[in-house]
Amino acid sequence: DQAKSQQKLANVVILATGGTIAGAGASAANSATYQAAKLGVDKLIAGVPELADLANVRGEQVMQIASESISNDDLLKLGKRVAELADSKDVDGIVITHGTDTLEETAYFLNLVEKTDKPIVVVGSMRPGTAMSADGMLNLYNAVAVASDKQSRGKGVLVTLNDEIQSGRDVSKSVNIKTEAFKSAWGPMGMVVEGKSYWFRLPAKRHTLNSEFDIKQISSLPQVDIAYGYGNVTDTAYKALAQNGAKALIHAGTGNGSVSSRVVPALQELRKNGVQIIRSSHVNQGGFVLRNAEQPDDKNDWVVAHDLNPQKARILAMVAMTKTQDSKELQRIFWEY
Numbered sequence: 630d631q632a633k634s635q636q637k638l639a640n641v642v643i644l645a646t647g648g649t650i651a652g653a654g655a656s657a658a659n660s661a662t663y664q665a666a667k668l669g670v671d672k673l674i675a676g677v678p679e680l681a682d683l684a685n686v687r688g689e690q691v692m693q694i695a696s697e698s699i700s701n702d703d704l705l706k707l708g709k710r711v712a713e714l715a716d717s718k719d720v721d722g723i724v725i726t727h728g729t730d731t732l733e734e735t736a737y738f739l740n741l742v743e744k745t746d747k748p749i750v751v752v753g754s755m756r757p758g759t760a761m762s763a764d765g766m767l768n769l770y771n772a773v774a775v776a777s778d779k780q781s782r783g784k785g786v787l788v789t790l791n792d793e794i795q796s797g798r799d800v801s802k803s804v805n806i807k808t809e810a811f812k813s814a815w816g817p818m819g820m821v822v823e824g825k826s827y828w829f830r831l832p833a834k835r836h837t838l839n840s841e842f843d844i845k846q847i848s849s850l851p852q853v854d855i856a857y858g859y860g861n862v863t864d865t866a867y868k869a870l871a872q873n874g875a876k877a878l879i880h881a882g883t884g885n886g887s888v889s890s891r892v893v894p895a896l897q898e899l900r901k902n903g904v905q906i907i908r909s910s911h912v913n914q915g916g917f918v919l920r921n922a923e924q925p926d927d928k929n930d931w932v933v934a935h936d937l938n939p940q941k942a943r944i945l946a947m948v949a950m951t952k953t954q955d956s957k958e959l960q961r962i963f964w965e966y
C-alpha cells in the first residue's frame with residue numbers, strides 16, 4: 630500500500646546550495662545574527678517530515694555557501710545539474726534551496742536557460758531554522774507543494790516565500806530582516822496555502838521552453854559588472870571595471886536610469902571601445918527605463934534594461950552575450966525577456 634501511494638506522488642529533487650534556510654544561530658532569539666549555510670540537505674528534509682505527504686523527495690548538496698558569494702561558475706554548475714534532472718524521466722519537479730541575497734539572480738538565470746516545462750522552484754528563508762518563528766520549514770513545504778503540482782508546469786522558474794508564488798523573473802529581495810522580503814512590481818503569480826497552489830497570473834515574458842538560450846550550449850559567461858549612480862558620482866568605477874575586462878557595464882542609474890553629466894563622456898568612450906552600456910534604475914520598488922528618455926540611446930548606441938533591476942540586467946546581459954555582441958540584438962532581448 631505504501632509502495633502504491635508513493636508511486637502516485639510526484640518525484641521532487643531538492644538541490645541545496647546554502648543560505649539562511651540552511652543556517653544556524655546560537656540562540657532562538659538570534660533571528661538576524663547567525664551563520665548561513667551550516668545544515669546539509671538531509672537535515673533540511675528531515676526537518677519537515679510532512680514533505681513525504683506531498684512528494685517522493687530526495688536531496689543533493691550542490692554547494693554550501695552564502696548566496697552573496699555565488700560565482701558565474703556556480704551558476705553554470707547549478708544550471709547544468711538542473712537541466713540533467715529535468716531531462717530525467719523519473720523527476721517531476723526541482724526545488725533549489727538558496728540564500729536570499731542573490732536568489733532573484735539565480736531564479737532569473739534558470740528562467741532564461743532551462744529548456745523544460747517541469748516546475749523549478751527556488752526557495753530561501755529570512756530566519757535560520759534555529760530561530761523563533763523560523764520561516765524556512767513552511768517555505769520549503771510550499772516549494773515542494775508547488776514543484777509537485779502539474780499546474781506549475783510551463784510557468785517559468787518560480788519562487789516561494791511568505792505563502793506567495795512569485796515569478797523568478799520579476800521577484801526581488803525588496804526588504805531585509807522581514808519575512809515578507811520578496812516582492813515584484815507586477816505582483817505575485819499565486820498563493821500556496823496548506824500545500825495547495827492557487828494561481829492568478831501568468832508571466833508575459835519569454836522563458837524556459839520558449840527561450841532562445843540553453844544551458845547545455847553555455848560553457849562560460851562573459852564578465853558583466855554594475856556601477857551605481859548617485860549625487861557627486863565620478864566615472865572612476867566605470868573606467869576601472871572596463872579596464873578590468875568587463876564586456877558590458879550595467880549602469881545602476883538614478884530615477885529613469887539617468888546618467889550624470891560627469892559620467893556620460895566616459896560611457897560614450899567605453900562604448901566606442903566595444904563595451905556595451907546598459908542603463909537600468911536602482912529605484913527600490915521597480916524601475917522602468919525607456920530608450921531615449923533621459924539619454925539619447927540611439928545616438929550613444931546604448932541599451933536600456935527596461936524594468937529589470939541592475940542585478941537582473943547583469944544576468945540577462947551575460948546570457949545574451951553568449952550569443953550576440955550586437956547592441957540592437959541585445960536591446961531586442963531586453964524587450965523580450
Ligand SMILES: NC(=O)CC[C@H](N)C(=O)O
Pocket residue numbers: 647648649650665694695696697727728729730731753754755756
Ligand atoms: N536570508 C538569507 O538567506 C541571507 C543569508 C546570506 N546572506 C545568503 O544570501 O545566503
